[in-house]
Amino acid sequence: MPPNLNIVPFVSVDHMMKLVLGIGVERFLAELAGYIEADFHRWEQFDKTARVAAHSRDGVIELMPASDGRLYGFKYVNGHPKNTRDGRQTVTAFGVLADVANGYPLLLSEMTLLTALRTAATSAVAARHLARPDAATMAIIGNGAQSEFQALAFKALLGIRRLRLFDIDPSATRKCTDNLAGFGFDIVQCRSTQEAVAGADVITTATADKQNANILTDNQVGAGVHINAVGGDCPGKTELHRDILLRAAIFVEFTPQTRVEGEIQQLDAEHPVTELWQVITGKAAGRAAAGAITLFDSVGFAVEDFSALRYVRDNLAPGLFQELDLLADPDEPRDLFGMLLRAQHAAAGALPATPPPMR
Ligand code: NAD
Numbered sequence: 001m002p003p004n005l006n007i008v009p010f011v012s013v014d015h016m017m018k019l020v021l022g023i024g025v026e027r028f029l030a031e032l033a034g035y036i037e038a039d040f041h042r043w044e045q046f047d048k049t050a051r052v053a054a055h056s057r058d059g060v061i062e063l064m065p066a067s068d069g070r071l072y073g074f075k076y077v078n079g080h081p082k083n084t085r086d087g088r089q090t091v092t093a094f095g096v097l098a099d100v101a102n103g104y105p106l107l108l109s110e111m112t113l114l115t116a117l118r119t120a121a122t123s124a125v126a127a128r129h130l131a132r133p134d135a136a137t138m139a140i141i142g143n144g145a146q147s148e149f150q151a152l153a154f155k156a157l158l159g160i161r162r163l164r165l166f167d168i169d170p171s172a173t174r175k176c177t178d179n180l181a182g183f184g185f186d187i188v189q190c191r192s193t194q195e196a197v198a199g200a201d202v203i204t205t206a207t208a209d210k211q212n213a214n215i216l217t218d219n220q221v222g223a224g225v226h227i228n229a230v231g232g233d234c235p236g237k238t239e240l241h242r243d244i245l246l247r248a249a250i251f252v253e254f255t256p257q258t259r260v261e262g263e264i265q266q267l268d269a270e271h272p273v274t275e276l277w278q279v280i281t282g283k284a285a286g287r288a289a290a291g292a293i294t295l296f297d298s299v300g301f302a303v304e305d306f307s308a309l310r311y312v313r314d315n316l317a318p319g320l321f322q323e324l325d326l327l328a329d330p331d332e333p334r335d336l337f338g339m340l341l342r343a344q345h346a347a348a349g350a351l352p353a354t355p356p357p358m359r
Contacts, residue, residue: 006329009321011109011312019312019320020113026156026183029149033121033157035307040125043277045069046303050257053234058082058210060234066302072098073306075111079234081208089145090208091115097309107313108324111305116146118308119300120153122253123228126296127202128157129279129286130251131226135201136162141193141215142207142231143167143176150204150230151180158202163187166196167207194220204228205239212236212266218243223291232263233299240295242266248293251276251286253301262297273297 011019020028039046051064059080066073075095083090093111098104127135138160140147144167154160163185167173173189180187190196197203197220205215208231218241221227227248232238240263250273252258259269276296278284287294330339 005104006327007323008105008326009107009313009316010324010326011107011316011321013110013113015320015322016110016113016312019315020117022320023315026152029117029121029124029153030156032117032308032311033125033153035311036118036122036304037125037280039068039303039307039310040277040280042068043275043281043303046306048254048301048303050254050260051302053261055235064300064302064305066306067100068306070100071106071306071310072100073302073309075115075302075305077111077115077300079208081210084144084208091145095305095309097306097313104327107309107316108326109309109312111308114308114312115300115305116149117153118304119146119230119298120149121157121308122300122304123150123204123230123296123298124153124157125280126251126276126298127154127226127228129276130294130296131158131202132224132287132290135226136160137164137200138162138202138204139164139166139190139193139196139200140176140204140206141166141196142205143169143172144206144208146206146230147172147176147204148179150206150228151176151185152183154202154204155183155185160202161185164190164196164198164200166190166193197221197225200225202226202228204230205232206230207239210234210237212238214241215239216244217241218247221247221293223293225293226287227293227295228298229263229295230298232297233261235260235265238263238266244293245271245295248295249288250274250295250297251279252297253299253304257301258297258299261299263295264297 047067051062053062061078064075077093093115095111097107165173252273274284279286
């Protein structure tokens with residue numbers, strides 16, 4: 001960490017790639033999952049708020065804050081499914097970790113890669129608690145930016161090596177297959193959702209479309225399956241047919257947020273759901289029987305971003321950040337305007353020797 005308290009470390013996309021590759025993506029996912037699980041263990045210590053969302057015709061911009069009373073984190077993130085047509089990401093993000101004691105930022109980081117990593121790590125943590133222990137095959141419907149991270153997190157945490165991929169755009173499936181070559185997967189490229197889910201123990205849906213879609217219909221979900229529903233994460237943006245929800249045991253991150261944004265927006269507000277932290281801490285049961293259908297209705301919650309920022313900060317090393325001049329640092333804290341004047345004098349070549357004393 002930089003010794004100067006007024007310098008904020010900035011982790012760029014390039015630095016994040018160096019950090020992930022230096023640690024190794026699967027180890028990164030496993031260790032990040034450990035941070036997320038540790039923070040879910042102390043869930044009740046967190047100041048939690050449903051994210052603040054600004055919706056527009058084609059997408060959403062969201063602010064996601066969380067604090068454990070010692071550290072404060074927030075993420076800026078968007079979701080614009082049509083962006084890929086213009087060569088932009090559907091989801092892009094950055095975030096800050098700060099010291100609650102003095103309010104100073106401790107870290108500014110890119111979070112586009114980090115969001116994909118933390119989403120996948122959270123999905124795998126949930127599946128480790130909810131999927132059948134013998135789960136060996138995962139279908140991934142939607143083979144875009146999130147898909148490889150999901151596959152690798154499920155391999156790192158659950159040992160899943162058999163993948164069945166489907167995307168309405170075959171080039172996305174080819175991209176995902178090519179990117180995962182060399183990671184030890186047995187991959188089947190499928191021509192339909194129906195084909196992809198055949199024999200799958202886990203079904204991950206990670207599609208992007210701003211509508212109430214039926215990516216998965218009720219007849220496609222057999223007994224004992226765990227569904228990891230990642231793509232339905234906004235009002236009016238869901239992936240699963242409602243009948244699936246009526247058959248499944250549903251697990252969520254933070255109920256007030258998921259009621260508005262998750263698959264369960266299709267259900268009555270009283271429909272029973274269990275928060276994942278309750279399963280992790282043993283306060284609630286997870287899978288009731290081998291034949292049960294479990295559903296992790298993932299929307300992404302601020303505590304996961306907090307955990308991810310914490311993990312990045314703990315792994316910062318020289319060469320993995322840039323020192324950012326983000327905080328004003330006048331010689332006398334109350335002489336902010338004097339700092340400006342001295343800069344003006346310095347620029348004119350007439351810097352006073354010392355700042356004027358404060359009375
Ligand atoms: P992306 O645009 O890169 O990929 C989405 C893929 O879904 C595309 O390849 C598209 O062709 C495919 N697709 C669309 N409709 C489909 C359908 N009917 N059947 C099969 N495939 C279909 O998006 P991404 O960054 O991979 O994100 C995927 C989804 O996950 C988005 O909706 C995003 O908002 C969501 N997301 C959720 C979280 C979370 O925490 N839950 C985090 C990040 C992203």
